[in-house]
Amino acid sequence: MAAKNYNIETENLNLWYGDFQALIDVNVKILAGEITSLIGPSGCGKSTLLRCFNRVNERYGNVTTKGKIQVLGKNIYDADVSLPELRKTVGMVFQRPNPLPISVYENILFGLRIHSPLRSLTRAESDAIVEEALTSVFLWDALKDKLKVRATSLQLEQQQKLCIARLLPLKPQIILMDEPCSALDAKGTLAVEELMSYLAGTYTFLIVTHNMAQARRVSSECIFMFLGELIEHRNTQALFETPHNSKTADYVQMRYA
Amino acid sequence: MFTETEIGKRNRWSENGMKIFFLVMTILMIVPLLLIIGYLFYRALPVLSFEFLFTNPKDNMRSGGLWAPFLGTIYLVVVSLLVSAPIGVFAAVYLNEYARENWFTRIVNLAVVNLAGVPSIVHALFGVGAFVLFAGLGESVLAASLTLAIMTLPVIIASTKEALNAVPMSFREACWNLGATRWQTIRRIVLPNSISGILTGVILQVSRAAGETAPIMFTGAVFYKAIAEGDVFAYNVLDQCMALSLHLFTISTQVPDVAEGIPYGTAIVLVGTVLLVNAAAIVLRVYLRTRKRW
Numbered sequence: 001m002a003a004k005n006y007n008i009e010t011e012n013l014n015l016w017y018g019d020f021q022a023l024i025d026v027n028v029k030i031l032a033g034e035i036t037s038l039i040g041p042s043g044c045g046k047s048t049l050l051r052c053f054n055r056v057n058e059r060y061g062n063v064t065t066k067g068k069i070q071v072l073g074k075n076i077y078d079a080d081v082s083l084p085e086l087r088k089t090v091g092m093v094f095q096r097p098n099p100l101p102i103s104v105y106e107n108i109l110f111g112l113r114i115h116s117p118l119r120s121l122t123r124a125e126s127d128a129i130v131e132e133a134l135t136s137v138f139l140w141d142a143l144k145d146k147l148k149v150r151a152t153s154l155q156l157e158q159q160q161k162l163c164i165a166r167l168l169p170l171k172p173q174i175i176l177m178d179e180p181c182s183a184l185d186a187k188g189t190l191a192v193e194e195l196m197s198y199l200a201g202t203y204t205f206l207i208v209t210h211n212m213a214q215a216r217r218v219s220s221e222c223i224f225m226f227l228g229e230l231i232e233h234r235n236t237q238a239l240f241e242t243p244h245n246s247k248t249a250d251y252v253q254m255r256y257a
Numbered sequence: 258m259f260t261e262t263e264i265g266k267r268n269r270w271s272e273n274g275m276k277i278f279f280l281v282m283t284i285l286m287i288v289p290l291l292l293i294i295g296y297l298f299y300r301a302l303p304v305l306s307f308e309f310l311f312t313n314p315k316d317n318m319r320s321g322g323l324w325a326p327f328l329g330t331i332y333l334v335v336v337s338l339l340v341s342a343p344i345g346v347f348a349a350v351y352l353n354e355y356a357r358e359n360w361f362t363r364i365v366n367l368a369v370v371n372l373a374g375v376p377s378i379v380h381a382l383f384g385v386g387a388f389v390l391f392a393g394l395g396e397s398v399l400a401a402s403l404t405l406a407i408m409t410l411p412v413i414i415a416s417t418k419e420a421l422n423a424v425p426m427s428f429r430e431a432c433w434n435l436g437a438t439r440w441q442t443i444r445r446i447v448l449p450n451s452i453s454g455i456l457t458g459v460i461l462q463v464s465r466a467a468g469e470t471a472p473i474m475f476t477g478a479v480f481y482k483a484i485a486e487g488d489v490f491a492y493n494v495l496d497q498c499m500a501l502s503l504h505l506f507t508i509s510t511q512v513p514d515v516a517e518g519i520p521y522g523t524a525i526v527l528v529g530t531v532l533l534v535n536a537a538a539i540v541l542r543v544y545l546r547t548r549k550r551w
Contacts, residue, residue, distance in 0.1 A: 098427035102446075166431075167435070
Protein backbone atom coordinates (compact mmCIF):
# COMPACT_ATOMS: atom_id res chain seq x y z
CA MET A 1 0.00 0.00 0.00
CA ALA A 2 1.35 3.40 -0.94
CA ALA A 3 2.07 5.92 1.83
CA LYS A 4 -1.06 7.84 2.58
CA ASN A 5 -1.19 11.57 2.14
CA TYR A 6 -2.62 13.45 5.11
CA ASN A 7 -3.88 17.06 4.97
CA ILE A 8 -4.45 17.51 8.67
CA GLU A 9 -2.63 15.86 11.58
CA THR A 10 -3.02 16.63 15.26
CA GLU A 11 -0.92 15.49 18.20
CA ASN A 12 -2.33 15.50 21.74
CA LEU A 13 -4.69 18.34 20.97
CA ASN A 14 -6.36 19.71 24.11
CA LEU A 15 -8.72 22.64 24.22
CA TRP A 16 -10.46 24.52 27.04
CA TYR A 17 -13.30 27.05 27.01
CA GLY A 18 -12.46 28.81 30.26
CA ASP A 19 -12.25 25.92 32.74
CA PHE A 20 -14.22 23.49 30.64
CA GLN A 21 -12.12 21.03 28.68
CA ALA A 22 -13.80 20.51 25.31
CA LEU A 23 -11.11 18.43 23.58
CA ILE A 24 -9.02 15.77 25.32
CA ASP A 25 -5.84 14.42 23.73
CA VAL A 26 -7.16 14.29 20.21
CA ASN A 27 -4.86 12.58 17.71
CA VAL A 28 -6.29 12.53 14.25
CA LYS A 29 -5.09 12.28 10.66
CA ILE A 30 -7.33 13.44 7.85
CA LEU A 31 -6.78 11.89 4.43
CA ALA A 32 -6.19 14.28 1.53
CA GLY A 33 -8.91 14.50 -1.09
CA GLU A 34 -11.38 12.37 0.86
CA ILE A 35 -14.58 13.19 2.66
CA THR A 36 -14.24 12.51 6.37
CA SER A 37 -17.30 12.75 8.60
CA LEU A 38 -17.32 13.60 12.30
CA ILE A 39 -20.15 12.07 14.27
CA GLY A 40 -21.08 11.98 17.95
CA PRO A 41 -23.67 13.29 20.38
CA SER A 42 -24.26 17.06 20.75
CA GLY A 43 -21.58 18.84 22.76
CA CYS A 44 -18.91 16.19 22.19
CA GLY A 45 -16.49 18.63 20.60
CA LYS A 46 -17.06 17.96 16.90
CA SER A 47 -17.56 21.60 15.94
CA THR A 48 -14.80 22.69 18.30
CA LEU A 49 -12.36 20.30 16.61
CA LEU A 50 -13.46 21.60 13.23
CA ARG A 51 -12.88 25.20 14.25
CA CYS A 52 -9.35 24.39 15.43
CA PHE A 53 -8.20 23.68 11.92
CA ASN A 54 -8.40 27.29 10.74
CA ARG A 55 -7.86 28.72 14.23
CA VAL A 56 -11.14 30.58 14.11
CA ASN A 57 -11.80 29.30 17.63
CA GLU A 58 -9.58 32.09 18.87
CA ARG A 59 -12.08 34.71 17.77
CA TYR A 60 -14.63 33.42 20.25
CA GLY A 61 -12.69 34.50 23.31
CA ASN A 62 -11.39 32.65 26.37
CA VAL A 63 -10.13 29.63 24.44
CA THR A 64 -6.90 27.82 25.41
CA THR A 65 -5.38 25.33 23.00
CA LYS A 66 -2.50 22.96 23.70
CA GLY A 67 -0.94 20.40 21.39
CA LYS A 68 0.10 20.38 17.80
CA ILE A 69 -1.97 20.85 14.66
CA GLN A 70 -0.39 20.37 11.27
CA VAL A 71 -2.24 21.51 8.18
CA LEU A 72 -0.66 20.51 4.86
CA GLY A 73 2.46 19.61 6.79
CA LYS A 74 2.81 23.00 8.48
CA ASN A 75 2.32 23.56 12.20
CA ILE A 76 -0.38 26.22 12.26
CA TYR A 77 0.81 27.54 15.62
CA ASP A 78 4.20 28.47 14.18
CA ALA A 79 4.99 32.16 14.56
CA ASP A 80 5.22 32.74 10.81
CA VAL A 81 1.68 31.50 10.11
CA SER A 82 -0.61 34.25 8.87
CA LEU A 83 -4.19 33.64 9.97
CA PRO A 84 -5.76 35.20 6.86
CA GLU A 85 -3.63 32.91 4.66
CA LEU A 86 -4.52 29.87 6.78
CA ARG A 87 -8.23 30.68 6.54
CA LYS A 88 -7.96 31.15 2.77
CA THR A 89 -6.65 27.60 2.49
CA VAL A 90 -9.02 26.11 5.06
CA GLY A 91 -12.55 27.30 4.31
CA MET A 92 -15.62 26.75 6.45
CA VAL A 93 -19.32 26.20 5.74
CA PHE A 94 -21.83 26.62 8.54
CA GLN A 95 -24.97 24.99 9.82
CA ARG A 96 -27.21 27.86 8.82
CA PRO A 97 -26.31 29.21 5.40
CA ASN A 98 -24.70 32.57 6.08
CA PRO A 99 -24.28 34.43 2.81
CA LEU A 100 -23.26 38.02 3.42
CA PRO A 101 -25.99 40.65 3.02
CA ILE A 102 -24.58 41.78 -0.33
CA SER A 103 -25.26 40.66 -3.90
CA VAL A 104 -24.60 37.12 -5.15
CA TYR A 105 -21.81 38.52 -7.32
CA GLU A 106 -20.13 40.35 -4.44
CA ASN A 107 -20.48 37.32 -2.15
CA ILE A 108 -18.38 35.26 -4.55
CA LEU A 109 -15.79 38.00 -4.87
CA PHE A 110 -15.72 38.97 -1.18
CA GLY A 111 -12.84 36.67 -0.28
CA LEU A 112 -10.73 37.78 -3.21
CA ARG A 113 -11.43 41.44 -2.62
CA ILE A 114 -10.27 41.37 0.98
CA HIS A 115 -7.07 39.62 -0.02
CA SER A 116 -6.11 41.77 -3.01
CA PRO A 117 -5.25 45.46 -3.45
CA LEU A 118 -8.14 47.88 -4.00
CA ARG A 119 -9.56 47.87 -7.55
CA SER A 120 -7.01 45.32 -8.75
CA LEU A 121 -9.67 43.02 -10.20
CA THR A 122 -10.83 43.92 -13.68
CA ARG A 123 -14.46 43.54 -14.62
CA ALA A 124 -13.70 40.71 -17.05
CA GLU A 125 -11.65 38.83 -14.47
CA SER A 126 -14.30 39.10 -11.80
CA ASP A 127 -17.05 38.03 -14.24
CA ALA A 128 -15.01 34.95 -15.13
CA ILE A 129 -14.32 34.11 -11.48
CA VAL A 130 -17.98 34.42 -10.53
CA GLU A 131 -19.07 32.26 -13.45
CA GLU A 132 -16.49 29.59 -12.68
CA ALA A 133 -17.34 29.46 -8.97
CA LEU A 134 -21.08 29.30 -9.56
CA THR A 135 -20.64 26.68 -12.28
CA SER A 136 -18.67 24.39 -9.97
CA VAL A 137 -21.56 24.36 -7.49
CA PHE A 138 -24.22 23.92 -10.21
CA LEU A 139 -25.74 27.33 -9.52
CA TRP A 140 -24.74 29.20 -12.66
CA ASP A 141 -27.84 28.37 -14.69
CA ALA A 142 -30.17 29.26 -11.85
CA LEU A 143 -28.43 32.46 -10.83
CA LYS A 144 -26.79 33.90 -13.94
CA ASP A 145 -29.63 36.39 -14.29
CA LYS A 146 -29.79 37.07 -10.55
CA LEU A 147 -26.21 38.09 -9.87
CA LYS A 148 -27.30 41.47 -8.52
CA VAL A 149 -29.86 39.94 -6.18
CA ARG A 150 -29.16 40.16 -2.49
CA ALA A 151 -27.80 36.75 -1.53
CA THR A 152 -29.82 36.54 1.68
CA SER A 153 -33.02 36.45 -0.38
CA LEU A 154 -32.15 33.18 -2.19
CA GLN A 155 -33.63 29.79 -1.27
CA LEU A 156 -31.77 28.09 1.58
CA GLU A 157 -30.34 25.39 -0.68
CA GLN A 158 -28.97 28.00 -3.08
CA GLN A 159 -27.62 30.01 -0.15
CA GLN A 160 -25.71 27.01 1.16
CA LYS A 161 -24.27 26.22 -2.27
CA LEU A 162 -23.32 29.87 -2.60
CA CYS A 163 -21.49 29.62 0.72
CA ILE A 164 -19.45 26.78 -0.76
CA ALA A 165 -18.92 28.65 -4.03
CA ARG A 166 -17.74 31.68 -2.07
CA LEU A 167 -14.73 29.69 -0.82
CA LEU A 168 -13.57 28.49 -4.24
CA PRO A 169 -12.01 31.68 -5.69
CA LEU A 170 -9.57 31.61 -2.76
CA LYS A 171 -8.37 28.21 -3.98
CA PRO A 172 -8.78 26.42 -0.66
CA GLN A 173 -7.48 22.87 -0.18
CA ILE A 174 -9.58 21.90 2.79
CA ILE A 175 -13.26 22.65 3.33
CA LEU A 176 -14.70 22.27 6.82
CA MET A 177 -18.45 21.82 7.06
CA ASP A 178 -20.37 22.19 10.30
CA GLU A 179 -23.67 20.34 9.81
CA PRO A 180 -24.08 21.92 6.37
CA CYS A 181 -27.44 20.29 5.66
CA SER A 182 -29.30 20.54 8.93
CA ALA A 183 -31.18 23.66 7.82
CA LEU A 184 -32.04 22.18 4.41
CA ASP A 185 -34.89 19.93 3.26
CA ALA A 186 -34.33 16.46 1.82
CA LYS A 187 -33.86 17.70 -1.72
CA GLY A 188 -31.41 20.40 -0.64
CA THR A 189 -29.51 17.87 1.47
CA LEU A 190 -29.12 15.53 -1.48
CA ALA A 191 -28.02 18.37 -3.73
CA VAL A 192 -25.32 19.46 -1.29
CA GLU A 193 -24.18 15.87 -0.80
CA GLU A 194 -23.89 15.37 -4.56
CA LEU A 195 -21.91 18.56 -4.76
CA MET A 196 -19.50 17.35 -2.08
CA SER A 197 -18.96 14.03 -3.83
CA TYR A 198 -18.33 15.91 -7.06
CA LEU A 199 -15.81 18.27 -5.44
CA ALA A 200 -14.04 15.59 -3.35
CA GLY A 201 -10.65 14.82 -4.77
CA THR A 202 -10.09 18.45 -5.65
CA TYR A 203 -10.72 19.42 -2.03
CA THR A 204 -10.44 17.62 1.28
CA PHE A 205 -13.76 17.68 3.12
CA LEU A 206 -14.32 17.36 6.83
CA ILE A 207 -18.01 17.31 7.70
CA VAL A 208 -19.73 17.38 11.08
CA THR A 209 -23.10 15.70 10.92
CA HIS A 210 -25.83 14.39 13.20
CA ASN A 211 -27.28 12.45 10.36
CA MET A 212 -25.92 8.86 10.39
CA ALA A 213 -27.33 8.12 6.98
CA GLN A 214 -25.58 11.17 5.60
CA ALA A 215 -22.25 10.17 7.12
CA ARG A 216 -22.66 6.76 5.50
CA ARG A 217 -23.70 8.18 2.15
CA VAL A 218 -21.05 10.80 1.61
CA SER A 219 -17.96 9.99 3.64
CA SER A 220 -15.22 7.45 3.05
CA GLU A 221 -13.70 7.96 6.50
CA CYS A 222 -15.62 8.44 9.72
CA ILE A 223 -14.63 9.69 13.16
CA PHE A 224 -16.71 9.06 16.28
CA MET A 225 -16.23 11.49 19.15
CA PHE A 226 -17.59 11.30 22.68
CA LEU A 227 -17.22 13.88 25.49
CA GLY A 228 -14.22 15.57 23.91
CA GLU A 229 -12.36 12.39 23.07
CA LEU A 230 -11.79 10.75 19.74
CA ILE A 231 -13.14 7.24 20.21
CA GLU A 232 -12.82 5.65 16.83
CA HIS A 233 -11.56 6.68 13.39
CA ARG A 234 -11.91 4.20 10.54
CA ASN A 235 -13.24 3.58 7.12
CA THR A 236 -16.90 4.60 7.23
CA GLN A 237 -18.35 1.27 6.25
CA ALA A 238 -16.18 -0.59 8.76
CA LEU A 239 -17.03 1.85 11.55
CA PHE A 240 -20.74 1.43 11.00
CA GLU A 241 -20.77 -2.31 10.40
CA THR A 242 -18.13 -3.58 12.80
CA PRO A 243 -17.43 -0.84 15.36
CA HIS A 244 -14.49 -1.73 17.60
CA ASN A 245 -15.45 0.41 20.55
CA SER A 246 -18.60 -0.31 22.52
CA LYS A 247 -19.47 3.42 22.74
CA THR A 248 -19.33 3.67 18.97
CA ALA A 249 -21.49 0.60 18.66
CA ASP A 250 -24.06 2.02 21.11
CA TYR A 251 -24.21 5.33 19.31
CA VAL A 252 -24.35 3.91 15.81
CA GLN A 253 -26.90 1.25 16.66
CA MET A 254 -29.13 3.49 18.77
CA ARG A 255 -29.59 5.69 15.79
CA TYR A 256 -30.03 2.81 13.41
CA ALA A 257 -32.10 0.31 15.33
CA MET B 258 -71.58 23.06 18.98
CA PHE B 259 -68.98 25.72 19.43
CA THR B 260 -71.08 27.86 21.79
CA GLU B 261 -69.21 30.20 24.07
CA THR B 262 -68.43 28.94 27.59
CA GLU B 263 -68.34 31.05 30.74
CA ILE B 264 -64.52 31.11 30.63
CA GLY B 265 -64.58 32.00 26.98
CA LYS B 266 -66.86 34.92 27.69
CA ARG B 267 -64.64 36.21 30.46
CA ASN B 268 -61.58 35.88 28.21
CA ARG B 269 -63.35 37.77 25.44
CA TRP B 270 -64.24 40.58 27.82
CA SER B 271 -60.72 40.91 29.18
CA GLU B 272 -59.33 40.73 25.65
CA ASN B 273 -61.52 43.60 24.48
CA GLY B 274 -61.00 45.55 27.70
CA MET B 275 -57.24 45.40 27.47
CA LYS B 276 -57.26 46.31 23.79
CA ILE B 277 -59.24 49.47 24.55
CA PHE B 278 -57.01 50.23 27.54
CA PHE B 279 -53.84 50.11 25.44
CA LEU B 280 -55.46 52.20 22.72
CA VAL B 281 -56.47 54.87 25.25
CA MET B 282 -52.90 54.95 26.58
CA THR B 283 -51.60 55.47 23.07
CA ILE B 284 -54.00 58.37 22.56
CA LEU B 285 -53.05 59.84 25.93
CA MET B 286 -49.48 59.85 24.72
CA ILE B 287 -50.20 61.63 21.45
CA VAL B 288 -52.80 64.17 22.55
CA PRO B 289 -50.64 66.29 24.88
CA LEU B 290 -47.90 66.40 22.26
CA LEU B 291 -50.26 67.67 19.59
CA LEU B 292 -51.88 70.09 22.04
CA ILE B 293 -48.54 71.56 23.10
CA ILE B 294 -47.26 72.04 19.57
CA GLY B 295 -50.63 73.34 18.39
CA TYR B 296 -50.88 75.79 21.26
CA LEU B 297 -47.30 77.00 20.78
CA PHE B 298 -48.00 77.58 17.11
CA TYR B 299 -51.22 79.43 17.81
CA ARG B 300 -49.57 81.78 20.28
CA ALA B 301 -46.42 82.21 18.20
CA LEU B 302 -48.19 82.94 14.94
CA PRO B 303 -48.17 86.76 15.29
CA VAL B 304 -44.37 86.95 15.57
CA LEU B 305 -43.29 84.15 13.23
CA SER B 306 -41.56 85.56 10.13
CA PHE B 307 -38.25 85.45 8.33
CA GLU B 308 -37.30 88.64 10.10
CA PHE B 309 -37.93 87.01 13.48
CA LEU B 310 -35.32 84.35 12.67
CA PHE B 311 -32.73 86.64 11.11
CA THR B 312 -32.62 89.68 13.43
CA ASN B 313 -31.03 89.96 16.87
CA PRO B 314 -33.13 90.48 19.99
CA LYS B 315 -33.78 94.20 20.63
CA ASP B 316 -34.84 96.51 23.49
CA ASN B 317 -33.36 94.30 26.21
CA MET B 318 -34.92 91.31 24.46
CA ARG B 319 -38.46 92.72 24.61
CA SER B 320 -38.72 92.74 20.81
CA GLY B 321 -36.70 91.81 17.73
CA GLY B 322 -35.77 88.32 16.65
CA LEU B 323 -33.73 85.24 17.47
CA TRP B 324 -30.69 85.32 15.23
CA ALA B 325 -28.01 85.32 17.94
CA PRO B 326 -29.52 82.51 20.08
CA PHE B 327 -30.53 80.50 17.02
CA LEU B 328 -27.03 80.55 15.54
CA GLY B 329 -25.56 79.92 19.01
CA THR B 330 -27.58 76.74 19.44
CA ILE B 331 -26.49 75.53 16.03
CA TYR B 332 -22.84 76.17 16.91
CA LEU B 333 -23.16 74.35 20.22
CA VAL B 334 -24.91 71.33 18.71
CA VAL B 335 -22.59 71.03 15.72
CA VAL B 336 -19.36 71.43 17.68
CA SER B 337 -20.48 69.05 20.42
CA LEU B 338 -21.51 66.41 17.90
CA LEU B 339 -18.24 66.80 15.98
CA VAL B 340 -16.57 65.74 19.21
CA SER B 341 -18.97 63.20 20.67
CA ALA B 342 -20.16 61.36 17.54
CA PRO B 343 -16.78 60.10 16.29
CA ILE B 344 -15.47 59.31 19.77
CA GLY B 345 -18.71 57.63 20.80
CA VAL B 346 -19.15 55.60 17.64
CA PHE B 347 -15.53 54.42 17.47
CA ALA B 348 -15.43 53.63 21.18
CA ALA B 349 -18.57 51.53 20.72
CA VAL B 350 -16.97 49.75 17.76
CA TYR B 351 -13.99 48.91 19.95
CA LEU B 352 -16.14 47.72 22.84
CA ASN B 353 -18.43 45.64 20.66
CA GLU B 354 -16.09 44.28 18.00
CA TYR B 355 -12.61 44.08 19.49
CA ALA B 356 -12.75 44.03 23.27
CA ARG B 357 -12.83 40.71 25.05
CA GLU B 358 -15.03 40.30 28.08
CA ASN B 359 -12.76 41.12 31.04
CA TRP B 360 -12.67 43.39 34.09
CA PHE B 361 -11.65 46.41 32.01
CA THR B 362 -14.53 46.19 29.53
CA ARG B 363 -16.96 45.41 32.35
CA ILE B 364 -15.93 48.61 34.14
CA VAL B 365 -16.17 50.63 30.94
CA ASN B 366 -19.62 49.25 30.17
CA LEU B 367 -20.78 49.93 33.71
CA ALA B 368 -19.44 53.48 33.47
CA VAL B 369 -21.25 54.04 30.17
CA VAL B 370 -24.58 52.95 31.61
CA ASN B 371 -24.17 55.02 34.76
CA LEU B 372 -22.86 58.16 33.06
CA ALA B 373 -25.95 58.14 30.84
CA GLY B 374 -28.03 58.63 33.99
CA VAL B 375 -26.06 61.52 35.49
CA PRO B 376 -28.18 64.72 35.74
CA SER B 377 -27.16 67.45 33.33
CA ILE B 378 -26.39 69.95 36.10
CA VAL B 379 -23.62 67.59 37.27
CA HIS B 380 -22.17 67.61 33.78
CA ALA B 381 -22.36 71.40 33.93
CA LEU B 382 -20.24 71.53 37.07
CA PHE B 383 -17.78 69.09 35.54
CA GLY B 384 -17.61 71.32 32.46
CA VAL B 385 -16.87 74.38 34.57
CA GLY B 386 -14.08 72.58 36.39
CA ALA B 387 -12.55 70.72 33.48
CA PHE B 388 -12.97 72.96 30.46
CA VAL B 389 -13.64 76.52 31.69
CA LEU B 390 -11.10 76.55 34.53
CA PHE B 391 -8.64 73.67 34.19
CA ALA B 392 -8.25 73.64 30.40
CA GLY B 393 -8.39 77.45 30.43
CA LEU B 394 -10.98 77.69 27.69
CA GLY B 395 -12.93 80.26 29.68
CA GLU B 396 -16.65 80.56 29.17
CA SER B 397 -16.83 79.85 25.45
CA VAL B 398 -18.68 78.00 22.71
CA LEU B 399 -15.92 75.39 22.86
CA ALA B 400 -16.20 74.82 26.61
CA ALA B 401 -19.99 74.60 26.43
CA SER B 402 -19.88 72.26 23.44
CA LEU B 403 -17.38 69.97 25.14
CA THR B 404 -19.64 69.85 28.18
CA LEU B 405 -22.57 68.88 25.96
CA ALA B 406 -20.34 66.31 24.27
CA ILE B 407 -19.48 64.70 27.61
CA MET B 408 -23.19 64.60 28.38
CA THR B 409 -24.19 62.95 25.08
CA LEU B 410 -21.20 60.60 24.76
CA PRO B 411 -22.41 57.72 26.97
CA VAL B 412 -25.78 57.60 25.25
CA ILE B 413 -24.15 57.59 21.82
CA ILE B 414 -21.88 54.74 22.91
CA ALA B 415 -24.83 52.77 24.28
CA SER B 416 -27.04 53.26 21.22
CA THR B 417 -24.19 52.50 18.80
CA LYS B 418 -23.35 49.30 20.66
CA GLU B 419 -26.98 48.28 20.39
CA ALA B 420 -26.99 48.93 16.63
CA LEU B 421 -23.76 46.93 16.17
CA ASN B 422 -25.14 44.11 18.29
CA ALA B 423 -28.13 43.84 16.00
CA VAL B 424 -25.88 42.71 13.12
CA PRO B 425 -26.09 38.90 13.16
CA MET B 426 -23.00 37.08 14.43
CA SER B 427 -23.16 34.73 11.43
CA PHE B 428 -22.11 37.56 9.09
CA ARG B 429 -18.96 38.09 11.16
CA GLU B 430 -18.25 34.35 11.22
CA ALA B 431 -18.58 34.20 7.45
CA CYS B 432 -16.05 37.00 7.04
CA TRP B 433 -13.56 35.63 9.56
CA ASN B 434 -13.58 32.24 7.93
CA LEU B 435 -12.70 33.83 4.60
CA GLY B 436 -9.66 35.31 6.29
CA ALA B 437 -11.04 38.81 6.79
CA THR B 438 -9.50 40.87 9.56
CA ARG B 439 -11.78 42.40 12.15
CA TRP B 440 -11.44 45.79 10.48
CA GLN B 441 -12.37 44.40 7.03
CA THR B 442 -15.38 42.73 8.62
CA ILE B 443 -16.42 45.98 10.30
CA ARG B 444 -15.80 48.16 7.27
CA ARG B 445 -17.50 45.95 4.70
CA ILE B 446 -20.27 44.22 6.60
CA VAL B 447 -20.91 45.42 10.14
CA LEU B 448 -20.95 49.19 9.58
CA PRO B 449 -23.02 49.20 6.36
CA ASN B 450 -25.63 47.09 8.14
CA SER B 451 -25.79 49.14 11.29
CA ILE B 452 -25.30 52.69 10.00
CA SER B 453 -29.02 53.54 10.14
CA GLY B 454 -29.26 52.50 13.76
CA ILE B 455 -26.05 54.32 14.63
CA LEU B 456 -27.26 57.53 12.97
CA THR B 457 -30.61 57.33 14.73
CA GLY B 458 -28.84 57.15 18.08
CA VAL B 459 -26.57 60.07 17.26
CA ILE B 460 -29.39 62.24 15.94
CA LEU B 461 -31.52 61.70 19.01
CA GLN B 462 -28.73 63.35 20.95
CA VAL B 463 -29.03 66.47 18.80
CA SER B 464 -32.37 67.27 20.39
CA ARG B 465 -30.92 66.64 23.83
CA ALA B 466 -27.92 68.90 23.17
CA ALA B 467 -30.13 71.61 21.69
CA GLY B 468 -32.63 71.54 24.53
CA GLU B 469 -30.38 71.41 27.60
CA THR B 470 -29.89 74.65 29.50
CA ALA B 471 -27.97 73.66 32.61
CA PRO B 472 -24.75 72.39 31.00
CA ILE B 473 -24.27 75.53 28.92
CA MET B 474 -25.33 78.34 31.22
CA PHE B 475 -22.12 78.16 33.32
CA THR B 476 -19.80 77.16 30.53
CA GLY B 477 -20.36 79.48 27.60
CA ALA B 478 -23.91 80.64 27.01
CA VAL B 479 -24.77 84.24 27.91
CA PHE B 480 -28.02 86.16 28.37
CA TYR B 481 -27.27 88.63 25.64
CA LYS B 482 -24.78 89.10 22.87
CA ALA B 483 -25.36 90.93 19.61
CA ILE B 484 -23.80 89.45 16.48
CA ALA B 485 -23.74 90.33 12.79
CA GLU B 486 -27.18 89.54 11.40
CA GLY B 487 -27.29 86.98 8.59
CA ASP B 488 -23.60 86.06 8.96
CA VAL B 489 -23.35 82.33 9.75
CA PHE B 490 -19.73 82.74 10.89
CA ALA B 491 -20.61 85.44 13.37
CA TYR B 492 -19.44 83.46 16.44
CA ASN B 493 -15.88 82.56 17.36
CA VAL B 494 -15.69 79.22 19.17
CA LEU B 495 -13.56 80.82 21.87
CA ASP B 496 -16.21 83.49 22.56
CA GLN B 497 -19.44 83.19 24.42
CA CYS B 498 -22.70 82.79 22.58
CA MET B 499 -26.44 82.97 23.11
CA ALA B 500 -28.55 79.82 22.93
CA LEU B 501 -32.24 79.20 22.30
CA SER B 502 -32.82 77.17 25.44
CA LEU B 503 -31.22 79.73 27.74
CA HIS B 504 -32.85 82.60 25.82
CA LEU B 505 -36.26 81.03 26.34
CA PHE B 506 -35.56 80.73 30.06
CA THR B 507 -34.37 84.37 30.22
CA ILE B 508 -37.26 85.99 28.43
CA SER B 509 -39.84 83.86 30.24
CA THR B 510 -38.55 84.46 33.77
CA GLN B 511 -35.95 87.24 33.93
CA VAL B 512 -37.20 90.01 31.66
CA PRO B 513 -40.53 91.78 32.37
CA ASP B 514 -42.87 92.97 29.62
CA VAL B 515 -41.61 90.77 26.78
CA ALA B 516 -43.85 91.00 23.72
CA GLU B 517 -46.56 88.34 23.92
CA GLY B 518 -45.55 86.01 21.06
CA ILE B 519 -41.77 86.02 21.47
CA PRO B 520 -41.36 83.19 24.04
CA TYR B 521 -43.75 81.03 22.04
CA GLY B 522 -41.91 81.87 18.84
CA THR B 523 -38.63 80.93 20.50
CA ALA B 524 -40.07 77.59 21.59
CA ILE B 525 -41.35 76.90 18.08
CA VAL B 526 -37.95 77.69 16.55
CA LEU B 527 -36.26 75.37 19.06
CA VAL B 528 -38.69 72.53 18.35
CA GLY B 529 -38.54 73.24 14.62
CA THR B 530 -34.74 73.16 14.53
CA VAL B 531 -34.70 69.78 16.23
CA LEU B 532 -37.41 68.42 13.93
CA LEU B 533 -35.48 69.70 10.93
CA VAL B 534 -32.34 67.90 12.06
CA ASN B 535 -34.33 64.71 12.60
CA ALA B 536 -35.85 65.03 9.13
CA ALA B 537 -32.40 65.55 7.63
CA ALA B 538 -31.24 62.40 9.38
CA ILE B 539 -34.10 60.40 7.91
CA VAL B 540 -33.20 61.63 4.42
CA LEU B 541 -29.55 60.73 5.03
CA ARG B 542 -30.53 57.26 6.20
CA VAL B 543 -32.68 56.60 3.15
CA TYR B 544 -29.85 57.85 0.96
CA LEU B 545 -27.29 55.59 2.65
CA ARG B 546 -29.60 52.62 2.30
CA THR B 547 -30.20 53.10 -1.43
CA ARG B 548 -26.53 53.78 -2.11
CA LYS B 549 -25.51 50.34 -0.93
CA ARG B 550 -24.90 48.14 -3.93
CA TRP B 551 -27.46 45.47 -3.31
